[in-house]
Each structure stands twice: as structure tokens, then as C-alpha cells.
Amino acid sequence: xxxxxxxxxxxxxxxxxxxxxxxxxxxxxxxxxxxxxxxxxxxxxxxxxxxxxxxxxxxxxxxxxxxxxxxxxxxxxxxxxxxxxxxxxxxxxxxxxxxxxxxxxxxxxxxxxxxxxxxxxxxxxxxxxxxxxxxxxxxxxxxxxxxxxxxxxxxxxxxxxxxx
Numbered sequence: 383x384x385x386x387x388x389x390x391x392x393x394x395x396x397x398x399x400x401x402x403x404x405x406x407x408x409x410x411x412x413x414x415x416x417x418x419x420x421x422x423x424x425x426x427x428x429x430x431x432x433x434x435x436x437x438x439x440x441x442x443x444x445x446x447x448x449x450x451x452x453x454x455x456x457x458x459x460x461x462x463x464x465x466x467x468x469x470x471x472x473x474x475x476x477x478x479x480x481x482x483x484x485x486x487x488x489x490x491x492x493x494x495x496x497x498x499x500x501x502x503x504x505x506x507x508x509x510x511x512x513x514x515x516x517x518x519x520x521x522x523x524x525x526x527x528x529x530x531x532x533x534x535x536x537x538x539x540x541x542x543x544x545x546x
Contacts, residue, residue, distance in 0.1 A: 393463070393537035395436055400534035402432040405443065405459050408541070412457075415477040416447055418486030426509040427488055433507050434490065435461065439500060441491035443539075444519045449481030456521045456544040457529075465531070465538025489519050 406428035413424035434440040446456040455478055490512065524544035532539045 393535040397534035397537040398435050399432065401532045401537055401539050402428065402435055404532040405431060405539060405541075408457070408459075409445070412445060412447070412478050412486065415480070416484045416486060417480060418447060418484040430508045430510050430512070431490070433504065434492070434496075437495075437500070437504060439492050439496040439504070441493050444489040444491070446487045446489075446519070446521070447478055447481065448483075448485040448487065449479075450483040451485075453521065453523050454479065454481055454546050455527075456519075456524055458519070458542045459532075459539040460542070462533075462538040462540055464536055465533045465540075466536045487517065489515060489517060 406425065409419075409424040409428050410421050413419035413421055419427075431440060431443055440461050442461060443459040444456065445458075447454045521544040524546055527543040527545040529540065529542040532541065
């Protein structure tokens with residue numbers, strides 16, 4: 383006798399909200415510890431991340447801290463829509479440093495579903511006026527510094543960290 387079984391990745395809007403809540407906690411912590419953004423600005427970024435994630439348009443969120451123009455620390459949240467094998471972590475970890483001349487940069491990556499028509503349809507719900515960029519987010523001047531995973535059912539974001 384043979385048996386066949388198929389598994390599918392499933393998640394709901396609530397799962398996306400649960401994961402983005404953890405990302406928001408990280409963004410607010412980064413803002414507070416570095417002084418690079420206000421908590422309100424970090425919340426606006428998190429709002430847009432949630433809107434884009436719920437629509438299936440978000441691929442990643444990349445945040446970099448610069449001190450006087452030098453890359454000091456970075457983190458990237460990569461969307462994983464089949465994250466059933468990951469174990470969820472709590473937000474936080476090592477506090478980001480206070481540096482002279484702090485500047486926080488956030489770059490979003492989008493899925494191929496984020497077409498010109500999709501951008502036009504969603505722009506009224508976003509709090510930030512996002513614009514295209516070609517900045518380098520490879521963090522080649524930094525060393526890998528671990529990470530953590532945020533998961534709810536099969537929706538997740540893998541956080542990868544870099545530090546000087």
C-alpha cells in the first residue's frame with residue numbers, strides 16, 4: 383500500500399500582523415537606542431511594512447545605521463511565506479549603539495507583484511513617500527552578527543544582522 387501526502391504553507395492576515403508587530407518592536411528599539419529616528423517615524427515605517435506585507439508586495443526590509451557617514455550596524459528582515467520550519471524568537475537582542483552623527487537608512491525590497499498599477503492603488507494607504515533607490519545594501523564593510531526569526535504559522539521574516 384502506498385500513501386501520498388501534500389503539505390501547503392498557510393497563513394492569514396493575523397499571522398502577518400503578528401510577525402510585523404515583532405519587526406515594529408525592533409524598528410522602535412533601533413530608533414530609541416540610536417536616536418536616528420523618532421519612535422513615531424519608526425511606527426510609520428512599520429505601518430507601511432505591514433500594508434505592503436499584507437498585499438504580498440514586500441520582499442525585505444533593510445535598516446542600516448551610519449555614524450558620521452560610516453556604516454556601523456545593519457539588519458535585514460527577509461519575508462518567508464513558507465516559514466513552517468523556523469522557530470520564532472522574541473524581538474530585540476543587542477541594543478544598537480549611540481554614535482556621533484547618527485543616520486538610519488531604510489530600504490524596502492518588493493516582489494514582482496508590486497507593479498506600477500499596484501503602487502498607484504496602494505499609495506494612499508502608505509504613510510511614507512517611498513522612492514526608488516540603488517543604494518548598496520550588501521553590508522560588505524560589516525561582519526555577519528547572527529539574527530533571529532519571527533514566525534506565525536507559515537508566514538515569517540528572517541532577521542539577519544551585521545556589525546562592525
